[in-house]
Amino acid sequence: MVRRLVAIWAAACRPFEFLRERLVPKVVFVSADGTETVVDSAPGVSLMLVATQNGVEGIVAECGGNCSCATCHVWVREEFLPLLGGPEDMEEDLLDLGVSERRPGSRLSCQITLTDDLDGLAVDIPPEQP
């Protein structure tokens, strides 16, 4: 009986799946050729991690997120910059010398911790990581 009710409930909910899809926070990676990759955000973990685990091309992250290699460089879209705060000293030094083209929105994605507020965060991926 219970199982039957659950089945009916599940069937009734199915048309609303798209809503659930829309409710899960997302982040958007835009590659150099304009291809957009949308992945589910995961509040509490780094932007780099959702990129590497989901195989976003162009985020190398060789050191695994330890602020040591500068191969997870992204250009954060301007509208999101106020939400992020600036880089700390170590990241600042890596951005200063370690990336191919530093821009105002340059960040190392391993140093950006995702939050609910960052739903829809859009970043551009440089054509090369050093």
Add this chain to the structure above:
Amino acid sequence: VTDGVLIVGASQAGVQLATSLRDLGYQEPISLVGAEPRPPYQRPPLSKALLLGRVDEASLVFRASSFYADRGIEVVCGERVREIALPGGGAVGGGVATTESGRSFSFAHLALTVGARPRRLAVPGADLDGVCYVRDVDDALRLRRALGQARDVVVIGGGYIGLEAASAARSLGRSVTVVEAAERLLARSVVPIVSDFYRAAHERRGVDVRLGVGVTGLTERGGRVAAVVLSDGTELPADLVLVGIGAAPRTELAEALGLGCDGGIVVDRSARTSDPKVVAAGDCTVGPHPVTGEGRVRLESVQNAVVQAKVAAAALAGRPAPGPEVPWFWSDQYDLKLQIAGLSAGYDDHVVRGDPDTERFSVLYYREGALLAVDAVNNAADYLAVRKALATGVAIPAAEARDAGRPLKSFLVPAARSA
């Protein structure tokens, strides 16, 4: 199927090799077989952030399973390869590898990315409860739990693993003693000034560092470790002992195949073993010095695993090998980040920039006037400048580098000086 590549060892090198093969357009099947019952993950945080509870197990996983599926990479976990027969060795068709559970995998080409195992302490009492190692995630989780209850922690070995674990234990408020047989810490990899700095830094934070003394045995109480006995007769009370005395390459499969081994599986600059059908990469290998191309060195680092795996993938895919990369390495202890670029072995001169007592300084290494490497503590600017100088062949003369007030970056961009 007798085509394709079998990669034994679901390690950093193994994952990179599989991924690079697909990036190079390799079309044949790829199987990646690992002994651990979990998807491939990164190891450096095991002795650092994982012990401190700053990251969890799930965040160590390299790739979601869909990543491998999308690229046609078969990942098999929890299967340890026991026996391998190479193609052409009398058998018809390709090679076959058999796991301990009896599964078999056929292949045309073989890659060994089997890593290393921790060297075991060989003294009486070494197998008591409370004696830990850190190599895989289970070890690290066990150590993390033990650190939660321990009072007196003794770390045997003053290398990177030992010092990182000591730093985690001390940060968690435990009483910590580090015992190192050599006369200084990190003796294999850094100059005495950096060794002395780490000794002072640990002592400032309350760690008891004992140098030049061996361990002769462990005593027990109720089946658990109770004390560490030193060669000078001292007994250090211990309810948790962490052993970090190095790692030994896993060469047994290679040896059984008759491949050349010499303190690691011997590979050439193309990451090929003594049998051209077999490549190897990562901690299990010894190969030519990555900069000079001479001799045989064993490098235990993420960077070496990654670059060797890329070279191995190119060899298997019949593509030109990627150019050499500047070796780099890092270690996190407390709020101290050590970053190393280049290889300092063989240096005949060094320059210290900044005062180690400030916990922000760097050491540049030279040989016959040429820059070899940098060890930088909380100084990413010097680390990156040297890394870039080594990659691009820019000189940073020792005499000028001595001026700590001059940013090393100015050597890279001469115009920046007059600007």
